[in-house]
Amino acid sequence: MAKIELKEVAHTYHPQAEQIDYALKPFSITWNDGHRYAVLGPSGCGKTTMLNIMSGIVTPYSGRILFDGVDVTQKPTASRNIAQVFQFPVIYHTMTVEQNLAFPLICRKVSSDIIKKKVYEVAETLNLHHHLTKSAKKLTADQKQLISLGRGLVRDEVSAILMDEPLTVIDPDLKFRLRRTLKEINEKYKTTLIYVTHDQNEAMTFAENIVVMDHGSIVQSGSPKELFEKPHTTFVAYFIGSPAMNMYSCSIENNKIKLGQRKLKLDYDLNRLKSNNIKLGIRSEFITLGQDQQENTIACNIKNDEDFGNYRLLTCYFDNLEIKVKINRKEQINADTISLHLPPDKCCLYENDVLVN
Numbered sequence: 054m055a056k057i058e059l060k061e062v063a064h065t066y067h068p069q070a071e072q073i074d075y076a077l078k079p080f081s082i083t084w085n086d087g088h089r090y091a092v093l094g095p096s097g098c099g100k101t102t103m104l105n106i107m108s109g110i111v112t113p114y115s116g117r118i119l120f121d122g123v124d125v126t127q128k129p130t131a132s133r134n135i136a137q138v139f140q141f142p143v144i145y146h147t148m149t150v151e152q153n154l155a156f157p158l159i160c161r162k163v164s165s166d167i168i169k170k171k172v173y174e175v176a177e178t179l180n181l182h183h184h185l186t187k188s189a190k191k192l193t194a195d196q197k198q199l200i201s202l203g204r205g206l207v208r209d210e211v212s213a214i215l216m217d218e219p220l221t222v223i224d225p226d227l228k229f230r231l232r233r234t235l236k237e238i239n240e241k242y243k244t245t246l247i248y249v250t251h252d253q254n255e256a257m258t259f260a261e262n263i264v265v266m267d268h269g270s271i272v273q274s275g276s277p278k279e280l281f282e283k284p285h286t287t288f289v290a291y292f293i294g295s296p297a298m299n300m301y302s303c304s305i306e307n308n309k310i311k312l313g314q315r316k317l318k319l320d321y322d323l324n325r326l327k328s329n330n331i332k333l334g335i336r337s338e339f340i341t342l343g344q345d346q347q348e349n350t351i352a353c354n355i356k357n358d359e360d361f362g363n364y365r366l367l368t369c370y371f372d373n374l375e376i377k378v379k380i381n382r383k384e385q386i387n388a389d390t391i392s393l394h395l396p397p398d399k400c401c402l403y404e405n406d407v408l409v410n
Contacts, residue, residue, distance in 0.1 A: 055120040055134075055212035055245070057084040057107060062116030064102055076102050078269045079116070084213065087243040089236065091260035093250055095292075099269040100249045104215050107247070108135045120212055133212060136205025140218040142197035146190035150181055153189050154203045161208075168207075175206045178238060195227045202235075206242060213245035220255065232259045253293055257281075265289050281336070282399075287406040290334050296366070296377050298334045298401070305331065310402070313372030317349050320397045326404050334401040337366070340378040343394030350394045351376075355386070369393065 063079040077099045084090060092100045105111040107118065109130035118126045125133055144153050154172045163171075176182040179199045184192060189200060198219060205214045220228045232255065239246050250256050256263050257277045264274045265288075273285040284290040290298040301312055305323050309316040310333055317333070343350035353369035353376060364379045369391060378393055402409045 056086045056122075057213060057245070058082075058117075058119040058122075059103075059107070060117045060119065062103075062106060062113045062118065064099075064106060064111065064114045068114055073114075075269050077106070077113075080271050081116075082264065082271065082274070084245060084247060086245055087239070088245060089239050089259060089261045090245075090247045091250060091256035091263045092247065092266060093253060093256040093263050093292075094266035095251055098266040100251075100266055101217055103266075104137075104217055104247065104249050107213070108137050108215055109133050110137075134208070134210050136208065136211050136214045138198070138201045138205065138214065138216040138219045140221050142194065142201050144189045144197050144200045146188070148189055149185065150176070150187055150189055150192070150200060151185040153200050154181075154185075154207055157204050157208055171207045171209075175203045178206070178241065179203050179234065195223045195231060198223065198231070199234075202238075206238065206244065211244065213247055216246065216248045218250055219248070220250075228255070229258075235259060253295075257293075265292065267292075283401065283408065284334075285408045287332060287334070287403050290401065290403075294336060296337055298336050299340075299376050300332055300334045301374060303331050303333045304329075312351075313374050315351050315372065317395060317400070318397060319400050319402060321402050321409055326409065328404050330405050332403040332406070334403065335395055335399055337377040337379045339396060339399035340376070341394045341396070342380065342384070343392045347392075347394055349397060350392050352390060352392050355389055355391055358386070367391070 060081050061079050062077065063075055064077040065073050065075050067074055092103060094100055102111060106113050109128060117124055120133060151172055154175060155168050158168045158171065173182060176185055181196065181199055181203065189197065205211050220231055223231060235246060236259065238244065248259055262274065262276060263280055265272050265280065267288050273280060273289050280289060280293050284293060287300060290300060304311045305326065306316065308323050309318055312333060351371050353371045355367055355369050357368040359366045360382065365382050367378045367380060369376050369378065376393065
């Protein structure tokens, strides 16, 4: 395992262009040994480029990559002790499961006794021990992907396991089980796992720390709780959460936020704001049913009431603005109107699309 540092790394696929078009804009980040990370963002945002720079498949246009303080920027993949799992399983169909798992150790001339012990240990962890003598081509897609993962786990000296959309070909139920297996592997082997995905659910349920990317930049890094409760930008607020955070353009009047025709009191010093581009955001989970006379309560018309099994999602309107709120399934609503309370401590205020602290 290793501490991986990317220092002022940037990359372009067109270095000779008059104006540099960055696939990755300059950034620095540290991946600490033994943790679970997810790199999350839409297609084309630079996730795979970042992963390939760490593995050595791509040499960055600028910046340095350090493994435990050693500069590996110009070193090939083979010198970095990186295991990489790709979107589609890469295995040797002419070999058995056991031979596939043993192959990295055979290449490193490890003794047969150690190979046998390590292969069985990893196969048992991945629930592949009953398939060791089977031909790899006869396995299911998820089992083949587990072999790809297992080839990294058999190596004691592996610095990190890098996974690029590894569960794309897997059924939803199996995705859940494999994410759980990956977490168990991290806890057992203390292996650094870095998981690239465009699926926020995969990232939120797998990682201890999530790096959110957009247009070649890291826009926020933090725990799932931090990203959900305090997104640093309106992009993160929209990208994380289902439904996305309720977001409204607003103005300031008498040291209060004016939202439509309503005025709200927030836990912010509004005198600090210099721009007219002000937005208010609040998660549907944090809105509660309120009383008309209660501060920060707005009366709304209910347009839609959807039952999702473990909660209900109301779509409401006030002053031609839509607001979504999650409520308990057992909540009794006997009218077409409802009063909603927006707790000040749960509201996020953005100036020029960046969170106001």
